[in-house]
Amino acid sequence: MINSMIIGKYVPSDSIIHRMDPRAKLLLVFIYVFIVFLANNSVTYIVLTMFTLVLLFLSRIPIAFILRGLKPILWIVLVTFLLHMFMTKEGDLLYQWGRLAIYEGGIKQGIFISLRFLLFIMITTLLTLTTTPIEVTDGVESLLAPLKKLHVPVHELALMMSISLRFIPTLLEETEKIMKAQAARGVDFSGGSFSERVKAIVSLLVPLFINSFKRAEELATAMEARGYRGGEGRTKFRQLTWKPLDTFCLIAVFVLAMILFVLRS
Amino acid sequence: MILSVEKLSFKYPNQSHYAIQNVTFQVKKGEWVAIVGHNGSGKSTIAKLLIGLLKPENGIIKLFNTVLNEETIWDIRKRVGMVFQNPDNQFVGTTVEDDVAFGLENNGVPREDMIKRVREAVQQVNMEEFLQHEPHHLSGGQKQRVAIAGIIALQPDLIILDEATSMLDPKGKQEVLETVRHLNKKQHITVLSITHDLEEVAKADRVIVMNKGEIMAEGTPKQIFSLGVKLERVGLDLPFAVKVSNQLKQHGLPLSSNYFTVEELVDELWTLYSSK
Numbered sequence: 442m443i444n445s446m447i448i449g450k451y452v453p454s455d456s457i458i459h460r461m462d463p464r465a466k467l468l469l470v471f472i473y474v475f476i477v478f479l480a481n482n483s484v485t486y487i488v489l490t491m492f493t494l495v496l497l498f499l500s501r502i503p504i505a506f507i508l509r510g511l512k513p514i515l516w517i518v519l520v521t522f523l524l525h526m527f528m529t530k531e532g533d534l535l536y537q538w539g540r541l542a543i544y545e546g547g548i549k550q551g552i553f554i555s556l557r558f559l560l561f562i563m564i565t566t567l568l569t570l571t572t573t574p575i576e577v578t579d580g581v582e583s584l585l586a587p588l589k590k591l592h593v594p595v596h597e598l599a600l601m602m603s604i605s606l607r608f609i610p611t612l613l614e615e616t617e618k619i620m621k622a623q624a625a626r627g628v629d630f631s632g633g634s635f636s637e638r639v640k641a642i643v644s645l646l647v648p649l650f651i652n653s654f655k656r657a658e659e660l661a662t663a664m665e666a667r668g669y670r671g672g673e674g675r676t677k678f679r680q681l682t683w684k685p686l687d688t689f690c691l692i693a694v695f696v697l698a699m700i701l702f703v704l705r706s
Numbered sequence: 707m708i709l710s711v712e713k714l715s716f717k718y719p720n721q722s723h724y725a726i727q728n729v730t731f732q733v734k735k736g737e738w739v740a741i742v743g744h745n746g747s748g749k750s751t752i753a754k755l756l757i758g759l760l761k762p763e764n765g766i767i768k769l770f771n772t773v774l775n776e777e778t779i780w781d782i783r784k785r786v787g788m789v790f791q792n793p794d795n796q797f798v799g800t801t802v803e804d805d806v807a808f809g810l811e812n813n814g815v816p817r818e819d820m821i822k823r824v825r826e827a828v829q830q831v832n833m834e835e836f837l838q839h840e841p842h843h844l845s846g847g848q849k850q851r852v853a854i855a856g857i858i859a860l861q862p863d864l865i866i867l868d869e870a871t872s873m874l875d876p877k878g879k880q881e882v883l884e885t886v887r888h889l890n891k892k893q894h895i896t897v898l899s900i901t902h903d904l905e906e907v908a909k910a911d912r913v914i915v916m917n918k919g920e921i922m923a924e925g926t927p928k929q930i931f932s933l934g935v936k937l938e939r940v941g942l943d944l945p946f947a948v949k950v951s952n953q954l955k956q957h958g959l960p961l962s963s964n965y966f967t968v969e970e971l972v973d974e975l976w977t978l979y980s981s982k
Contacts, residue, residue, distance in 0.1 A: 575800045607800045610842035656795050663796035666757050666788045667856065668780065668812040676814050678807035678824070 450569050458500035458571045463580030465687035470568050472694050477557050479701040486556055492697050493560050500571050510566035518555045525551035578602045579679055596672030619648050708864050708896045709733040714765035716751055725751045727919040738890050738897040740907045743916030744941030749900045753868040757788055784813060787857025789870040793849035797841045802833060806856045827859035831885050847878020851885055867899040871906060883909060904945050908966035947971040
């Protein structure tokens with residue numbers, strides 16, 4: 442149950458977006474984040490929204506999944522919208538109620554900023570929905586590889602990420618087990634006052650931490666026994682392949698950037 | 707000689723008694739040797755010493771006729787595979803194939819070669835349907851078999867099982883032991899199993915019994931099981947079938963006691979009964 446919340450975000454499919462190289466997707470999202478700020482009038486926002494919707498359509502991900510991803514941030518979007526609506530004093534005065542005044546520019550600005558927010562979240566959700574965590578890790582490792590020259594431990598970081606990902610379900614399982622064991626000893630996790638709840642959580646966290654350290658140590662021993670001694674001289678089993686499709690997608694983003702640059706006011 | 711240990715002694719820091727004292731034994735190529743002992747008998751310490759995770763205080767460990775030391779350790783580790791107790795804490799990869807490939811990656815095996823060897827190794831432990839599976843969708847026995855696959859992909863000469871079946875259910879234990887038996891008989895890979903489970907011991911060619919850091923007895927499973935009470939005194943539990951037949955023999959039944967499993971005991975009992 443809890444599993445699906447955290448890493449079950451990936452929706453398997455065989456769409457163009459799924460088949461893209463994770464490096465291309467990461468770069469695309471990275472560039473997109475900057476491009477979003479180029480949009481500053483209706484035309485540019487419409488172009489940007491169209492582009493994003495085309496990507497969503499190509500991913501063949503049910504719209505429900507995207508909406509679920511947007512749900513947690515709806516409040517922030519709403520607050521942003523209201524804030525901009527009331528604070529921006531430009532254009533015609535539309536409505537006045539005491540000291541609160543709504544101007545045409547305010548509504549426009551509110552819509553723009555909220556839309557920017559929504560597009561931003563949509564594109565990152567799209568990344569996690571179409572890319573497995575391990576692909577993201579591989580992509581990051583590959584993109585950051587040049588930093589190795591600056592003695593950034595890129596390989597180690599990537600390995601840490603992939604091991605963390607691998608152990609999330611294991612630790613969740615363990616959490617469940619400990620909760621049951623503690624509940625059997627009379628710990629109440631669902632009720633009670635605040636301080637009682639904190640105490641209950643502590644009874645869960647302490648064994649969980651101790652076990653995790655034990656695990657880490659055993660894992661390190663097992664890795665060493667299997668000949669692990671750092672990234673040097675290591676080959677990789679998983680391989681990323683850059684396809685013409687990936688180049689095309691990146692070009693598309695650059696074209697989008699240029700269009701936005703021309704159309705912005 | 708695959709492995710020879712001479713006068714090995716080891717003491718953990720800050721402890722007064724020796725965990726291992728004056729231990730000498732040898733393992734020949736193709737053999738299955740079991741080291742048994744109660745908790746704290748020093749058997750797991752031996753495993754860690756053999757693969758260089760701990761350094762002996764005294765004595766010499768020779769693997770493949772090479773003395774184990776700082777310089778030779780990585781070459782030796784390439785030829786020795788070790789399966790640990792906890793199935794989860796030795797699963798490094800995010801999927802079965804990634805985990806099997808881990809050891810190969812460490813040794814810089816080219817990718818094309820890797821794909822082939824991963825496939826072969828996974829086939830040998832009968833896990834080929836699970837190549838893409840994630841560890842939390844596997845049973846303990848399956849995870850241990852993946853661990854074994856990760857080891858045989860490196861084509862080792864010696865496999866050390868360090869209590870590899872102690873956390874498994876009976877079915878998982880059978881699966882793992884069956885896989886190891888197959889490797890031992892068909893591929894002639896030498897096996898050293900460290901265990902407190904006397905059913906696992908029954909599968910070995912030779913048994914070394916440890917008690918308080920020293921070797922107490924050495925011999926074939928049959929010889930060892932005939933020690934009876936002595937074994938129980940050092941905290942080891944005889945297999946159920948052996949216990950029953952010992953008791954029956956005390957009551958005057960002419961049993962041969964050449965068996966360690968319940969089925970074999972039942973077979974002998976009914977043949978005995980019908981021949982009366």
